[in-house]
Amino acid sequence: MIPKPDWAVSVSPHIRKGTTTSQIMWTVSASLMPVLILSIYNFGFRSLIITLISVLSCMFVEAISQKALGRAVSVKDGSAVLTGILLAFVIPPGVPYYLPLIGAVAAIFISKELMGGLGYNVWNPALVGRAFLQASFPVAITTAWIAPQQLAKGAWDVFLSPGSVDAISTATPLSVVKQYGITALTQQFGGLDSIYWNFFLGFKPGCIGETSALLILLGGLYLMARKIITWHIPVSTLASAALVAWIFGGQTWFSGNPLLHVLSGGLMLGAFYMATDYVTSPTLKSAQLIFGVGVGALTVLIRLKGGYPEGVCYAILLMNCLTPAMDEWFQPSRFAPPKAAPVAAGK
Amino acid sequence: MAGTTFAKGGIHPEEHKELTEHLAIEEMPPPSQVVLPLSMHFGAIAQPVVKKKQEVQEGEVIAVVEKALGASIHSSVTGVVKAIEPRPHPTMVRCDAIIIDRDLSAPPRQYSTEDWKKLSREQLLARIKDAGIVGMGGAGFPTHVKLSPPPNAKVDTLVLNGAECEPYLTTDHRLMLEYPEKVIEGARIILRVLGIKQCVIGIELNKADAINVMNKAAAQSSEKDDTVVRVQGMQVKYPQGSEKQLIYSLTKRSVPGGGLPFDVGVIVQNISTTMAIFEAVAMQKPLYEKVATFSGRALNRQANLKVKVGTLLSDVVEYLGGTKDLVKIVSGGPMMGFAISSIDIPVTKTTSGVLFLNSSETDLGEFGPCIHCGWCMEACPMGLSPKEVGLYVEAGRGHLTEKFGIFDCFECGCCAYVCPAKRPLVQFARLAKIAIKKRG
Numbered sequence: 147m148i149p150k151p152d153w154a155v156s157v158s159p160h161i162r163k164g165t166t167t168s169q170i171m172w173t174v175s176a177s178l179m180p181v182l183i184l185s186i187y188n189f190g191f192r193s194l195i196i197t198l199i200s201v202l203s204c205m206f207v208e209a210i211s212q213k214a215l216g217r218a219v220s221v222k223d224g225s226a227v228l229t230g231i232l233l234a235f236v237i238p239p240g241v242p243y244y245l246p247l248i249g250a251v252a253a254i255f256i257s258k259e260l261m262g263g264l265g266y267n268v269w270n271p272a273l274v275g276r277a278f279l280q281a282s283f284p285v286a287i288t289t290a291w292i293a294p295q296q297l298a299k300g301a302w303d304v305f306l307s308p309g310s311v312d313a314i315s316t317a318t319p320l321s322v323v324k325q326y327g328i329t330a331l332t333q334q335f336g337g338l339d340s341i342y343w344n345f346f347l348g349f350k351p352g353c354i355g356e357t358s359a360l361l362i363l364l365g366g367l368y369l370m371a372r373k374i375i376t377w378h379i380p381v382s383t384l385a386s387a388a389l390v391a392w393i394f395g396g397q398t399w400f401s402g403n404p405l406l407h408v409l410s411g412g413l414m415l416g417a418f419y420m421a422t423d424y425v426t427s428p429t430l431k432s433a434q435l436i437f438g439v440g441v442g443a444l445t446v447l448i449r450l451k452g453g454y455p456e457g458v459c460y461a462i463l464l465m466n467c468l469t470p471a472m473d474e475w476f477q478p479s480r481f482a483p484p485k486a487a488p489v490a491a492g493k
Numbered sequence: 494m495a496g497t498t499f500a501k502g503g504i505h506p507e508e509h510k511e512l513t514e515h516l517a518i519e520e521m522p523p524p525s526q527v528v529l530p531l532s533m534h535f536g537a538i539a540q541p542v543v544k545k546k547q548e549v550q551e552g553e554v555i556a557v558v559e560k561a562l563g564a565s566i567h568s569s570v571t572g573v574v575k576a577i578e579p580r581p582h583p584t585m586v587r588c589d590a591i592i593i594d595r596d597l598s599a600p601p602r603q604y605s606t607e608d609w610k611k612l613s614r615e616q617l618l619a620r621i622k623d624a625g626i627v628g629m630g631g632a633g634f635p636t637h638v639k640l641s642p643p644p645n646a647k648v649d650t651l652v653l654n655g656a657e658c659e660p661y662l663t664t665d666h667r668l669m670l671e672y673p674e675k676v677i678e679g680a681r682i683i684l685r686v687l688g689i690k691q692c693v694i695g696i697e698l699n700k701a702d703a704i705n706v707m708n709k710a711a712a713q714s715s716e717k718d719d720t721v722v723r724v725q726g727m728q729v730k731y732p733q734g735s736e737k738q739l740i741y742s743l744t745k746r747s748v749p750g751g752g753l754p755f756d757v758g759v760i761v762q763n764i765s766t767t768m769a770i771f772e773a774v775a776m777q778k779p780l781y782e783k784v785a786t787f788s789g790r791a792l793n794r795q796a797n798l799k800v801k802v803g804t805l806l807s808d809v810v811e812y813l814g815g816t817k818d819l820v821k822i823v824s825g826g827p828m829m830g831f832a833i834s835s836i837d838i839p840v841t842k843t844t845s846g847v848l849f850l851n852s853s854e855t856d857l858g859e860f861g862p863c864i865h866c867g868w869c870m871e872a873c874p875m876g877l878s879p880k881e882v883g884l885y886v887e888a889g890r891g892h893l894t895e896k897f898g899i900f901d902c903f904e905c906g907c908c909a910y911v912c913p914a915k916r917p918l919v920q921f922a923r924l925a926k927i928a929i930k931k932r933g
Contacts, residue, residue: 153819155834157920159906160827160848160855161506161660167861167913223861265862265914429867429880473865473881480876480898481500482737484750 167264170374171224177365178231178419181355184348188294189239193354199243201230203250211259225264229253232272232419235355236412236459237279240290245279252278269466270426273459280459288455291318291351318351320411321455328403345409356412366418375422378431382438383417383445384408390446407446416441416458426466433476440465496698498728499738500747502874504907506660506731506828508699509854512788512795514663518671520799521812523595527569527803529555530582530590533841534625534633536562541591547574551602552779554625555591564635564842565625566591569781569801571599581838583824584831590839593803604776609682617686617774624773625842626780629765630654630734631825633843636766640686646755651683652743654763655696655703656727656734659826661788662846665764667797668784669696669703673710676764677722679771683762684720692722695743699729731828732905736761738874750901765845786846790854791819806836806847818851827855828906861914869908869918875901879908883921891921891928899925 185193208226212219233249253275261267280287319341322331335341335350344350348358355362369375388404395402407413412420421427421441428437441461448457531539539556543549549568556566572595582588609617622637642648653676657665669676680692694711696704704726711722727733727742737748739761746757754761762770765784772778781802788795793814800809810816823830824847833847840847869879878897885894902922909918 151834154821154855154857155832156821156857157917158823158827158829158831158904159910159919160821160823160830160832160850161910162856162915163504163506163911163913165911165913166915167864170864170866170913220861263862265864424864424866427865429865429870477878477897478870478873478876479501480750480901481502481741481874482747482749483898483901485752 167225168223171228173372173374174369174419175224175228175231177368178235178355180361181235181358181365181415182231184358184361185235185239185354188349188357189292189354192292193234193239195243196237196239196241196246196354197231197234200234200246200250201227203247204230204233204254207250207254208259211255212263215259215263217259217263220264223264226254229258229271229275232355232415233275235415236272236276236353236420237287238290238352239292239354241279241283241286245283245286248282249275249279265425267425268470269463270420270423273420273463276459277463288321293351294349294357318411318455319345320449323406323410324449324455328406342405342409345406353412353415356415359409359414362414362418369418369422375418376431376434378434379422379427379438379441380417382435383421383442384413386439386442387413387417387446388442390443391450394450395446407449411449411456412458413442413445416445416462420458420462421465426462426469428469428472428476430473430476430478433472437465437469437472440468496726496728497695497742498730498733499741499874501876502872502907503730503732503738504872504910505729506910508729509661509788509827510663510666510699512661512790513786513797514666514700516663516667516795516797518667518784518797518799521801521804521809523570523601523801524804524808525595525597526575526805527593527595527801528580528590528805528839529566529569529593529803530580530585530588530839530841531556531566532582532585532588533566533802533843534564534627534635536564536635538588539563539566541577541589543568543574543591545574545576548572549574549593551599552781554779555593562635562638564627564633564637565623565779567625567779567781568593569803570595571602572596581835583833583838583841583844604772604778606775607777609678609775610685612774614686614688617682620774620777621686621770624769624777624779626766626769626773627842628763629769629783629843629845630763631829631843631845633841636762636770639760639762640683642687642755642760647758648687648755648760649689649691649758650744650760651680651687651689651692652740652754652759652761653680653692653694653767654734654736654739654761655694655700655707656739657700657764658697658729658731658734659828659830659846660731661848662786662826663788663797664784664786664845666700666703668764668768669700669707672768673706674714675768675771676707677710677714678775679767679769680722680762681714681720682770682774683760683767684722687760690720692720693743694722694724695727695733695739696724697729697733698726731907732874735874735903735905737903750898780842783840783842783844785840785844787813787849788846789823789849789851791816791849791851793817800840802842803839805839806833809840809847810836810849816849819849820852820857821848821850821855823848823850828910829904856915858915860912860916863916864914866913868911868913872907872911874905874907875903877902879918879922880916882925883916883918886921886924886928891925892932894925895929899929902926
C-alpha cells in the first residue's frame with residue numbers, strides 16, 4: 147500500500163481557464179441591467195418590482211425543486227437569476243404581482259429541473275414560463291400594457307396597484323398593426339421615422355425588457371466582445387425575419403416593412419438573449435445559422451398569419467425542439483480523420 | 494516572423510515559463526543512492542544483468558531487453574547494487590528497480606568527442622541502441638526502432654520538436670540555448686541514419702533567443718555539406734508540439750487518424766532526444782542523465798536541473814529547499830502530465846519536468862453539468878466533440894462514442910482547459926476509449 151499523500155492527485159489538465167459557468171450567467175445578467183433601467187423609466191418602479199419578484203421566485207423554486215429532487219442546491223450559479231430576469235422581461239409590466247411566481251414554477255420546476263436540471267432542458271425556461279402564462283392568463287399577458295415614459299410624466303402611482311393596471315393599458319404596436327393596420331400606428335406615433343426612432347430607443351408600450359432595440363443591441367455586442375455569444379444566431383435570426391417580412395409582410399409580395407418587424411416586439415431580445423441560450427440552441431456554428439433562420443422565419447410567419455400579434459416566444463420554443471437532433475447531425479469538421487473506416491482498437 | 498501553426502483549435506494558457514526560462518542548466522550533485530526502474534521505455538520490461546552486491550561503473554549496462562521492443566538501462570553512478578526490488582514508479586504504481594549505492598569517492602566518468610562521420614549507418618544505429626535512447630517527449634519509444642522505418646516508408650523530412658508548448662517546461666529551450674551545436678549535430682546524425690537531406694526545427698516564437706542561436710548554428714552546419722537544416726518559428730499556441738499538429742504546422746502535411754508520421758514522409762524527434770543521440774554517437778555516452786525543469790510556485794527554488802536518472806524526487810525537493818503550500822505534484826507539463834502520489838519515485842529517461850503547484854496555480858473545484866457552450870469543440874485541435882463524449886460517458890454509453898472520432902483524441906486537454914463547468918473531459922475521453930475496447 148502506498149500511503150495517502152498530503153497533496154491532491156487528480157486527472158489532467160492541471161490548469162484551467164478562469165471562466166466559470168456562473169461567471170457567464172452573471173455577466174449575461176449584468177448586460178441586461180441597462181434594459182431594466184430604461185424599463186423603470188418607461189413603466190415606473192412596477193418594472194423593477196415585477197423583475198425582483200420574478201428573480202426571487204425563480205431562485206426559490208429552483209432551491210425547493212432541487213431539494214425535492216435530491217440534488218445539490220445550485221442557486222448561486224446565477225442561472226436561475228438569469229432565467230428570472232428574462233422571464234420578467236417577456237411579460238407586460240402591468241400584470242398582477244403574483245404572475246411571475248406562477249411563471250417561475252413553469253420555467254424552473256417544469257421546464258428545467260424536471261428535465262434534469264441545468265444543461266438538460268430542451269426548451270428555454272424563461273420562454274416556457276412566458277408560454278405557460280400566456281395560456282393560463284391570456285388577458286393579462288395580452289392587455290396589461292403601460293404607456294411609456296411614466297417616470298418622466300411623474301406617474302408614481304403605477305406601481306402601487308397590486309392587480310392588473312387596466313386603467314392605463316394601451317395596445318402594443320404589433321397588436322395595433324395586426325388589428326388596425328400600419329396607418330393606425332403611424333397616427334399614434336406621428337410618421338414612420340418617429341416610429342423607427344422611438345422603437346429603436348425603446349419609448350413604446352411593450353414587455354418589460356423588449357422595448358429598446360438599442361440597449362439590447364449594446365448588451366448583445368458586449369456579450370460578443372466578451373466571447374460569450376457569437377454573431378451567428380442573432381444575425382441569422384434578424385436577417386431571416388427581415389427577409390420573410392419583406393417578402394410576405396405587405397399587401398403585395400416584396401412590399402413588407404422589414405425594419406418595423408425587426409424593431410417590434412420581442413425579436414431583438416429573442417435574437418440576442420433567448421435564441422442564443424447555450425443549452426437550448428445548437429452548438430455548432432453551421433447549425434446555429436440554420437437555427438436562427440428558423441427562429442426569424444417562424445416569428446414573422448406567426449406574426450403575419452397566426453392568431454397572436456407576437457411570435458418570437460413560440461418560434462424559439464419550436465426551434466428548441468430541433469436542437470438535440472441538430473447537435474447529432476452537425477459534427478465539427480475533423481482534422482485528418484482516418485482514411486479507412488475506423489477500426490476499434492484492440493481488434 | 495509570422496509563425497506557422499496547426500489547422501484548427503488550440504488554446505493560449507498562461508505560460509509560467511518566466512519561473513525558469515532564464516535559469517541556466519544546473520548540475521545537481523549526484524545523490525548517495527539511485528533507483529533505476531526496469532521500465533523507463535515503451536515496450537517490454539528490461540531484465541537485470543547485474544546481481545545484488547555487484548560493483549557497477551557509471552554508464553555500465555545493468556539491464557537489457559533481449560528480443561522484444563525495449564531499451565537498455567545503464568547505471569547512472571559508480572557504486573554497488575544494493576537490491577533489485579519493487580519500488581514506486583511514476584506510471585506503473587510499482588515496478589522492479591535496481592537500487593545502487595553510490596561510491597562517494599569515485600570520480601565522475603569523462604567522455605571525449607570523436608568524429609562520427611566515418612561511421613556507417615549500422616554503426617550509428619548500434620551506438621544509439623547501445624546507449625539505451627528512448628523518445629524523451631513522453632512516451633519513451635525506443636529511438637533505434639523509430640529511426641528504422643519500414644522500407645516502403647518514403648521519409649524525406651526530419652522534424653525536430655522545439656515547440657515546448659506545455660506551460661512551465663523550459664528544458665528544451667535551455668538545451669537549444671546552451672548546446673545548439675550538439676542539437677544540430679544530433680540532427681545531422683539522424684539525417685545520416687535515415688539517408689535524407691532535410692531537417693526542419695520548429696520553435697515557438699516565445700523563444701526568440703533560442704530561434705536566433707539555433708538559426709546561427711544551423712547556418713554554420715549547412716555550409717559543410719548539402720544537407721539543409723532549417724529553423725521555423727511557430728505561433729505560441731498549445732498544442733503546437735503535439736506530433737500531428739507540429740507536422741502540419743511545419744510541413745502542411747496531415748497524418749491521417751491511426752497513421753504514423755512516416756505515412757507522410759516525416760520522422761519527428763524531440764530536442765532532448767536529439768542531443769542524447771549526439772552524445773551517444775559522438776561521445777559514446779549512454780543515456781543516464783536527464784535535464785528536467787523543476788518548477789511550480791510551491792517549490793522554494795525553481796531550476797532547470799541536470800540530474801542522474803534514478804535520482805528520487807525527494808532528493809531533488811531537498812536540494813531545491815523544500816516546498817510550501819503544496820497542492821499537487823505533476824510529472825510533465827500541466828496540460829498532459831500526470832499527478833503523482835509519492836515523491837519516492839525516481840527521475841526517469843522520459844521525465845521532462847516535475848511541477849510542484851500551489852493553491853494559486855491549480856484548481857481542485859468540483860465540476861458542474863455541461864451547458865453546451867461549445868467551447869470544447871472550438872478548442873479541440875482534432876475537430877472532435879468532447880462535450881458529447883462526456884455526456885455519453887456520464888449516461889453510461891461511452892461505448893457508443895466512436896462516431897465522434899474518439900480514437901483521434903490524444904488527450905491534449907484543450908477541451909477541459911476551456912470548459913466553464915470544469916468538466917474532466919480528458920478523463921471522460923479515456924473512459925470512453927476503455928468502454929469501446931471492453932466491448933471489443
